[in-house]
Amino acid sequence: MPPNHAELASALRLSLLRAARRLRAQRVNTTATLSQLSALATVCKSGPLSAGEIAAIERVQPPSMTKILASLEHSGWIERSSHPEDRRQSIIAVTPAGRELLTEETRARDEWLAKRLVEFSAEDLRKLGEAVDVLDRLGSE
């Protein structure tokens, strides 16, 4: 284990970026991209939201989310309804098709990683599991 913050930071940065690149390259099913799925999952989990709220949760700028939402709407996975008080916003919700896609797609995409995880020792899995919540805090503050 790296003995100080700087060395840990350096090692973690390289490991994270390479692992993420590897994950992103895994396209078991090409009906939706990872960014689309991520946004869809957010809407599905946190209920109907405005575009700005989704962008904030996903930590992207509003224009980036505009693109993602346009593709999700075009595919029929989300739908917009008008905000009762503010006509600038629209309320975005997952459609049944979107919900179904999310379930299937998530399972399919997790398959590769889960298969890889089988090769790891229980000790390794414990380490990964413990790191998940720390990584969450690292990525979402």
Added chain:
Amino acid sequence: MPPNHAELASALRLSLLRAARRLRAQRVNTTATLSQLSALATVCKSGPLSAGEIAAIERVQPPSMTKILASLEHSGWIERSSHPEDRRQSIIAVTPAGRELLTEETRARDEWLAKRLVEFSAEDLRKLGEAVDVLDRLGSE
């Protein structure tokens, strides 16, 4: 901690992608991109290599590496010499300028992460440190 492979896979995928997105957005110094730095670091570490070898180590397709190497050469951070036996290949090595850039850039880029790490408990840091080598294996097999 997620109780099985599938759940761990799902949680880890989301955490990794979000943390990586966050890291990638950190551009303290814009003289080189992360892909360029990663390739440069590989050449620096593993000695003179051919383009194909670098692509294999970085886990990208040859055309992607062609682009990266062209930009690195244009900036004077790598140089090519002819392969003594196979004139299709060229041997790629880091220049002194490239080596210097790598040192400075890595330190600068690590700064943000290191600062963030200071906010974490010793326990969290231990978890991250333990996860690094597991992530390495996950990303590089």
Added chain:
DNA sequence: TTACGTTTATTAGCTAGGCTAATAATGTGA
């Protein structure tokens, strides 16, 4: 030695996925 298949690298062109700056539309408050 010539011809053919293989390997290595590059070029061309596509897509995703992010960004900033500028614009449009709506809301809010003096």
Added chain:
DNA sequence: TCACATTATTAGCCTAGCTAATAAACGTAA
């Protein structure tokens, strides 16, 4: 009412990957 703020979108840029096609060099077998 008029100025400012907020929300979303559009336009245009960049990184970062991919596949398909091409060029050049290599190796081998007739």
